[in-house]
Amino acid sequence: MSGEQSSAPEPGRTTAEGGPAIRRLAEWNADRLHELAADHGTPLYVTDLDRVAENCARLRGAFPDADVKYAVKAHTGRAVLESVRESGLGAECASAGEVRRALDAGFPGDRVDYTAVNPPARDLDSVVEWWEEHPELTITVGARDTLDRLAERGYDGRVCVRVNPGVGAGHHEKVRTGAAPKFGVPYDRAPEVVDDARDRFDVVGLHAHAGSGIHGEEDLAAHRDLVARMGELAREVGDGQLEFVDVGGGFSVPYCEDDPALDLNAVADTTREALGDVDATLAVEPGRYVVADAGVLLTRVNTVKPTPETTVAGVDAGMTDLLRPAMYDAYHAIRNLDASEGSAEGPVTVAGPICETGDTFCDGRDLSIPERGDLLAVGNAGAYGYEMASTYNSRPRPAEVSLAGDVLRERETLAGVTRLERGGGGE
Numbered sequence: 001m002s003g004e005q006s007s008a009p010e011p012g013r014t015t016a017e018g019g020p021a022i023r024r025l026a027e028w029n030a031d032r033l034h035e036l037a038a039d040h041g042t043p044l045y046v047t048d049l050d051r052v053a054e055n056c057a058r059l060r061g062a063f064p065d066a067d068v069k070y071a072v073k074a075h076t077g078r079a080v081l082e083s084v085r086e087s088g089l090g091a092e093c094a095s096a097g098e099v100r101r102a103l104d105a106g107f108p109g110d111r112v113d114y115t116a117v118n119p120p121a122r123d124l125d126s127v128v129e130w131w132e133e134h135p136e137l138t139i140t141v142g143a144r145d146t147l148d149r150l151a152e153r154g155y156d157g158r159v160c161v162r163v164n165p166g167v168g169a170g171h172h173e174k175v176r177t178g179a180a181p182k183f184g185v186p187y188d189r190a191p192e193v194v195d196d197a198r199d200r201f202d203v204v205g206l207h208a209h210a211g212s213g214i215h216g217e218e219d220l221a222a223h224r225d226l227v228a229r230m231g232e233l234a235r236e237v238g239d240g241q242l243e244f245v246d247v248g249g250g251f252s253v254p255y256c257e258d259d260p261a262l263d264l265n266a267v268a269d270t271t272r273e274a275l276g277d278v279d280a281t282l283a284v285e286p287g288r289y290v291v292a293d294a295g296v297l298l299t300r301v302n303t304v305k306p307t308p309e310t311t312v313a314g315v316d317a318g319m320t321d322l323l324r325p326a327m328y329d330a331y332h333a334i335r336n337l338d339a340s341e342g343s344a345e346g347p348v349t350v351a352g353p354i355c356e357t358g359d360t361f362c363d364g365r366d367l368s369i370p371e372r373g374d375l376l377a378v379g380n381a382g383a384y385g386y387e388m389a390s391t392y393n394s395r396p397r398p399a400e401v402s403l404a405g406d407v408l409r410e411r412e413t414l415a416g417v418t419r420l421e422r423g424g425g426g427e
C-alpha cells in the first residue's frame with residue numbers, strides 16, 4: 001500500500017452525522033500516525049473517538065425506533081464508553097467487570113444490561129450488590145439455574161430471557177453463538193422458562209444473538225430467520241407484556257480492502273420487517289460495528305528476511321497484542337506507512353515476536369516490501385484488539401492513544417506483568 005496523504009479528518013474534529021459507512025485503512029493520515037508512534041512507541045493502538053461517535057450516529061440513524069446498546073466487550077476503554085454513552089447508546093455487558101466499567105463511565109442503571117453466561121458466583125454477587133444502587137439494570141439469563149441463583153441472592157429485579165434461536169451466523173465457527181447449546185434456553189422451552197421467571201422477577205425482554213461478523217447474504221439470511229423466530233416467540237409469550245425484544249448484534253465491517261460496506265439501513269429495514277408486529281421495542285447490541293474501524297494497531301519492522309517464497313517482515317507486535325489472525329485466521333489490512341511510490345511490491349509475511357507459528361498477521365500477501373524501521377498500520381483493530389491482548393511470552397500489553405494524542409491506556413511494564421506473583425513486580 002502506498003503512504004499517500006489521506007483525506008482523513010484532522011484530530012479533534014467533531015461530527016454529528018454518521019459519516020461514511022467504513023473508514024478504510026488507506027484513509028488514516030500517515031503523518032499523524034507517524035507522530036503518534038514517535039511520541040508513544042510501538043506497538044501502539046490508536047483510537048479515533050470521533051469515529052466511534054460517527055458509528056454510533058449511523059447506528060441510531062439506521063435504527064431510529066430501536067434501543068441500540070453497545071456490546072462493551074468489543075472495546076472496554078473508558079474514553080470509548082464515554083463516547084458511546086454521549087452518543088445515546090446503552091451498554092450490553094458480558095461480565096460483572098464490564099457492568100462496573102459501564103456504571104463508572106456514567107451509564108445510568110436503566111441503560112445497562114448484564115448478559116450472564118454461566119455466571120461465576122463472584123459476578124452474580126457483585127451485580128446483585130450494585131443492583132441495590134441501580135435497581136433499573138437488567139440481567140439477561142440463559143438458563144433456569146441462573147434464575148435460581150439470582151433468586152437465592154434476593155434478586156427480584158428486571159430479567160430478560162436469552163433464547164437459543166438455533167440459528168448461527170458470523171465470520172468463524174468459534175463466534176457463531178446462535179446455534180451453540182452453551183447460549184440461551186432452547187427455543188421450544190422458552191415459554192415455560194418465561195412463565196417461571198415471571199413468578200419471581202420482572203420479565204422485561206427476550207434476547208437472542210446469532211453471532212459475530214454478520215456480513216454477506218448467508219449471514220444476513222440467518223439474522224433474518226433469527227429475528228423472525230424472536231417475533232413469533234414474543235407474540236406467543238405475551239404481546240404487550242414485554243418492553244423489548246433484543247435480536248443481538250454481530251453487524252460487521254469489511255476487513256478486506258475491496259469488500260463493500262454493510263448496508264446498515266437495509267439490514268435495519270429487514271430486521272424490522274422480520275420481527276413483524278410486536279408490541280415491544282426492538283433492541284440491537286452491536287459491538288464490532290461501533291469500534292472496529294475506529295482503531296489501528298501500529299507496529300515497527302525490526303527484521304527483514306528474504307526467503308525463496310516470501311519476504312518475512314518481523315515486527316514488534318504479535319498475537320499477544322492482536323489475537324484475531326492467530327485465533328480465527330482473521331484477515332486485517334496492513335499498510336506500510338513508509339512505502340513510497342516506487343517501493344517494490346512482493347509477497348510479504350508479517351510476523352511477530354511470539355514463539356508460535358500462528359503469530360503471523362499475514363502470510364505471503366502482496367505488499368510493498370518493508371525495510372527495517374518501517375512503520376506498519378494494521379486496520380480494523382478497534383474491535384476485539386486490545387481486549388483480547390495477553391501477556392503470553394511475558395510480553396507487556398501495548399499502549400493505546402486517541403488520534404488526538406491522549407494516552408488512553410499506558411504501556412504495561414514488565415513489573416506490571418509479574419506483579420501478581422510471589423517475588424514479582426520488581427523493576
Ligand SMILES: Cc1ncc(COP(=O)(O)O)c(C=O)c1O
Pocket residue numbers: 071074092115175177209211212213214248249250251285286287288289
Ligand atoms: C450476546 C452478544 N451480544 C453482542 C455481541 C456483539 O457482537 P459484535 O461485536 O459482532 O457486534 C456479542 C458477540 O458476539 C454477543 O455475544
Ligand SMILES: N[C@@H](CCCC[NH3+])C(=O)O
Pocket residue numbers: 073175177212213324328383384
Ligand atoms: N472475539 C471475536 C468476536 C466474538 C464476540 C463475542 N461473542 C472476534 O474477534 O471476532
